[in-house]
Amino acid sequence: MAKNKIKNDAITSRDEDFAQWYTDVCRKAELMDYSSVKGFIIYRPYGYALWEMIQAYMDKRFKDEGHENVYMPMLIPSSLLQREKDHVEGFAPECAVVTKGGLETLEEELVIRPTSETLFCEHYAKVVRSYRDLPKLYNQWCSVVRWEKTTRPFLRGSEFLWQEGHTVHATEEEAREETLKMRDIYNETAKELLAIPMLTGRKTEREKFAGAEETYTIEALMHDGKALQSGTSHYFGTGFARAFGMQFLDKDNKMKYMHQTSWGASTRLLGAIIMVHGDDNGLVLPPRVAPTQVVIIPIQQKKEGILDKAYEVETALKAAGIRVKVDASDKSPGWKFSEAEMRGIPVRVEIGPRDLANGQCVVAKRNDGEKITTPLDDQLPEMVKTLLETIHDEMYAKALAHLESHITTVTKMEEIGAVLDEKGGYVKANWCGDEACEVAIKDAYQATSRCIDEHEEANGVCPVCGKKGKHIVYFARAY
């Protein structure tokens, strides 16, 4: 049960330079590589496998709730994007535009989708006639392009992979219910799959989605005390419906506008996994999302029986539904240990001559380095399975403790800056509801309002203007 510390000088230490540590992990764990176009990254097999794990989980959750997958075109006629005023104002500055087709200059410019609301709207306007056609619960997995000025792998890219759900409903009540339901599914995905606790709430007027009536968000707290918006769910009311002529004939024989939602989560979740759980030895993957959950490392693998035993254990673990691999490469064991740690594989099983002689093996946990010597018998698969669940719980508990200890209630303006500089995390404050006060905090401390608490009532005064608070709001420096 001895704990073991190692040093890996290939990665910059987290405390020394968090930003550098992050990019080191992204590259050294072989999650991504840079391409030759600014802001566009290559998702390498390991990074893409991680995304596929997230996709598989969410896709099932969406389908269980009755959603269907569709695929919309990548290009949007510029006139279509301009149909809804707030929406185009929000996205126009970051659109990439196609102006030529072949050798011809296009009559109308085509925007590479920054998001697909307008395409869904146009389609829904066509295919929905009656209340009997509602609701329509569509989702699509795709990539979108937003011409970002500052880019960082997974956190902010000019192109990123995501899913965008778009639904239309006959009533406001049903659409609002959908908006909250999807926010909850994101929250559960974070907790159950990624072992990440989220702060959830509603966005302020200033921070909400371009064209939305309400935006709900899940916000994760990174190890360095900065927040990361990790998924949003929007209620649109009938704003887009009016702009796009999305009407249906209701039961009462009257034409009505559809009530609409959209919701999205992206490869930014990979950034959250890295920055919430990672450590100085690299990535630390939550077991349920890890493409490989267990790596078996044979010691002195050329000796009689070692590799055979390793493969035998692999087969047994596989049969128990565990994602497992044997590292039979001819690297030294020490190298394999470091490699497995860099890649964040939750559990390592060591099998060597000593173990074989004693009928045991060494099981090591990535999250805390604990090593356990355990019998090499038919109980092993169950033992490892239980251990993986334990690791998930430990990782969640650790992240939750970090989140909870980094929410600081403040009442005065000066405290905000002091808290953010000294410990980071969220500053919890009453807010009068005036955008000027929100902006004042941003200008003074580079912290934005992350969300409005949906449960707790205001109970004090706004730290900026001193007027009576309208909401409890969480402010943080964010990625």
Added chain:
RNA sequence: CGGAAAGUAGCACAGCUUGGUAGUGCACUGUCUUCGGGAGGCAGGGGUCGUGGGUUCAAAUCCCAUCUUUCCGACCA
């Protein structure tokens, strides 16, 4: 988009000031010895010096432009 730094083999870098044969370590290939925390010997392979232009007999080196990356700002569901 502004400020700063960087780009030479897969990776980390030296060489540039003072122009003159492309270097080192790790990684890679073959082989032997190794193997419980990044092992060692021997023998090898690999580079349009980011890109384009200029100066020069001669440019990795000097000049101009441009692209990409990193950090800090501004901007940003």
